[in-house]
Amino acid sequence: MDQIQAMRVFSRVVETGSFTRAADSLALPKGTVTKQIQALEARVRVKLLNRTTRRVTVTPDGAAYYERASRLLTDLDDLDASMTNAQANPSGRLRIDVGSSVATLLLIPAIEGFQERYPDIQLDMGVSDRIVDLIADNVDCVIRVGEITDQSLVARRIGHLPFVNVAAPAYIRRHGTPMHPHDLEKSHRVVNHFSGNTRRMYPLEFNKDGEHIEPNAPYRLAVNESNSHTVAVLAGLGASQMVTFVAQPYLDAGELVQILPDWTREPLPIYVVYPPNRHLSAKVRAFVDWTAELFSQHPQLQRS
Structure with missing residues (x-):
């Protein structure tokens, strides 16, 4: 044995x-x-x-x-x-897990740069909005949005996600433009987003001059995956809040319109997270540092 x-x-x-x-x-x-x-x-x-x-x-x-x-x-x-050159030349199989929007819009378009820098690392990327169990699922590290409540994990903050209030032009033509968050409870509808793990609905949040509002707006569609949420909003199925870096290209193209511009939502922190027993792994450290560098170069992911 x-x-x-x-x-x-x-x-x-x-x-x-x-x-x-x-x-x-x-x-x-x-x-x-x-x-x-x-x-x-x-x-x-x-x-x-x-x-x-x-x-x-x-x-x-x-x-x-x-x-x-x-x-x-x-x-x-x-x-x-x-006792090897692993610190200088990280190698091996690296298992990561990333949310859908971050993977498709940020990581995958830039991943060639990671591969050129670390050619001996084989990357297995799980893509979903479900929160995985790093230990049980044998994942080396994840990128997570929101505060980290599990104190047994090591978390490095790499950025923030600001939000923007949006609707499609077709939705505005049918339902008009909301002038106050409470308008969403009356003559409007929203596209909601819920957790794939707990099925808890994520609330819309609006802040202005110390006032905080979470309207109980009606919806006909709720999804648990960020790319599907984007498609639903673009289809005019309801107003919603979207991460700015996701919404910006559609705002620039006129496919989305900003609504309630004076009302904001508190940005959510982004962390790269890994188990404490892997904190010295060269391949994990390489990915963590590369990801932090990538996010630091994106103006919409950093606080001013």
């Missing part, structure tokens, strides 16, 4: 809570994962996991073993990195 490999497999089972998910994340057959755990338990002569047909739980001995094994594996990875 390769004890180090067995420890890595055991750690992934604990982190994902499943033999199947651990096997998928490690690109191993499920049978191999099972045999590795059995061999490890035989070696240490204690039961590390309780297994039923529905779930996997960690025994008290298994929890203690996992805590020390995780530290050891992290130290081994750091040692390997320090």
